[in-house]
Amino acid sequence: MRNVACALTIAGTDPSGGAGIQADLKTFQELQTYGMSVITSVVAQNTTGVQDVHHIPLSMIQKQLDSVINDMPIHAFKTGMIANIDMMEAIKAKIKDLHIPYVMDPVMVAASGDPLIATDAQKFLREELLPLTTIVTPNIPEAENITGITIQSEEAMQEAAKLIVHTYGAEAALVKGGHFTGDAIDFLYDGEAIHRFQAKRIDTTNSHGTGCTLSAAITAYLAQGDSLYNAVKQAKDYITKAIMHSFDLGHGSGPTNHFAPRMEEIKQ
Ligand SMILES: Nc1ncnc2c1ncn2[C@@H]1O[C@H](COP(=O)(O)OP(=O)(O)OP(=O)(O)O)[C@@H](O)[C@H]1O
Numbered sequence: 001m002r003n004v005a006c007a008l009t010i011a012g013t014d015p016s017g018g019a020g021i022q023a024d025l026k027t028f029q030e031l032q033t034y035g036m037s038v039i040t041s042v043v044a045q046n047t048t049g050v051q052d053v054h055h056i057p058l059s060m061i062q063k064q065l066d067s068v069i070n071d072m073p074i075h076a077f078k079t080g081m082i083a084n085i086d087m088m089e090a091i092k093a094k095i096k097d098l099h100i101p102y103v104m105d106p107v108m109v110a111a112s113g114d115p116l117i118a119t120d121a122q123k124f125l126r127e128e129l130l131p132l133t134t135i136v137t138p139n140i141p142e143a144e145n146i147t148g149i150t151i152q153s154e155e156a157m158q159e160a161a162k163l164i165v166h167t168y169g170a171e172a173a174l175v176k177g178g179h180f181t182g183d184a185i186d187f188l189y190d191g192e193a194i195h196r197f198q199a200k201r202i203d204t205t206n207s208h209g210t211g212c213t214l215s216a217a218i219t220a221y222l223a224q225g226d227s228l229y230n231a232v233k234q235a236k237d238y239i240t241k242a243i244m245h246s247f248d249l250g251h252g253s254g255p256t257n258h259f260a261p262r263m264e265e266i267k268q
């Protein structure tokens with residue numbers, strides 16, 4: 001029996017603590033999962049946008065991966081920002097034989113609109129990394145980018161989720177409706193059925209790192225041995241509460257609140 005669930009995130013950083021590696025580790029910790037991280041890029045960013053990016057040398061990304069993989073148990077992992085094809089190739093080589101749940105947040109553009117990965121890397125991500133994933137969690141623009149279809153309805157979200165599974169070989173796709181108006185509706189397609197997750201839209205501009213947090217929560221639940229459906233269901237609940245109780249910090253889109261689910265439990 002596992003004495004602790006262990007999860008790894010491979011992603012970029014956010015010194016303001018709302019997105020990237022920092023959001024992932026906070027989420028793992030909050031969900032009682034032992035968190036580990038491999039940093040791909042150090043990003044100077046905050047709630048207002050991205051100020052600069054420094055890519056970690058390839059050999060150092062490879063060594064970080066070796067350090068973790070050769071020593072630690074990993075029950076599930078996620079990838080976030082992987083800035084270019086060279087990094088993607090190196091990461092692919094290290095993860096392809098892990099045979100544990102792989103959650104991909106196909107990060108392309110920050111919530112502020114700043115690009116986080118090279119344009120030619122999008123093709124590599126689609127064709128080489130997507131087939132390895134247990135679940136990929138695109139927002140609407142990312143789902144449009146991957147599938148080439150325009151998404152303006154719930155039907156189109158479902159069609160995109162199916163295309164991502166059947167055309168690109170992801171095991172499952174969660175197309176997130178955070179960028180729509182109305183309720184926050186996400187669709188999961190697991191190769192067999194479409195599942196709909198609906199939450200009331202919270203009236204807030206504090207959306208910095210919501211995608212990172214949701215995918216990290218899915219990873220934590222999968223590391224704990226939950227089924228894919230249960231992992232997504234609980235992660236949706238987690239992100240909804242974290243947005244509901246988000247912090248008005250910084251001068252732009254504030255961060256979500258990782259203590260919120262626990263605070264609610266305590267109050268009940
Ligand atoms: N205002 C909101 N109220 C409730 N839920 C929301 C809201 N905004 C986003 N969500 C939910 O948050 C999760 C993340 O979705 P979103 O589309 O914001 O991801 P993203 O764009 O990848 O995030 P990021 O800002 O990190 O790039 C989804 O479950 C989505 O439905």
Ligand SMILES: Cc1ncc(CO)c(N)n1
Binds near residue numbers: 116
């Ligand atoms: C490092 C990083 N990954 C992902 C996002 C998307 O929210 C971000 N802003 N920064």
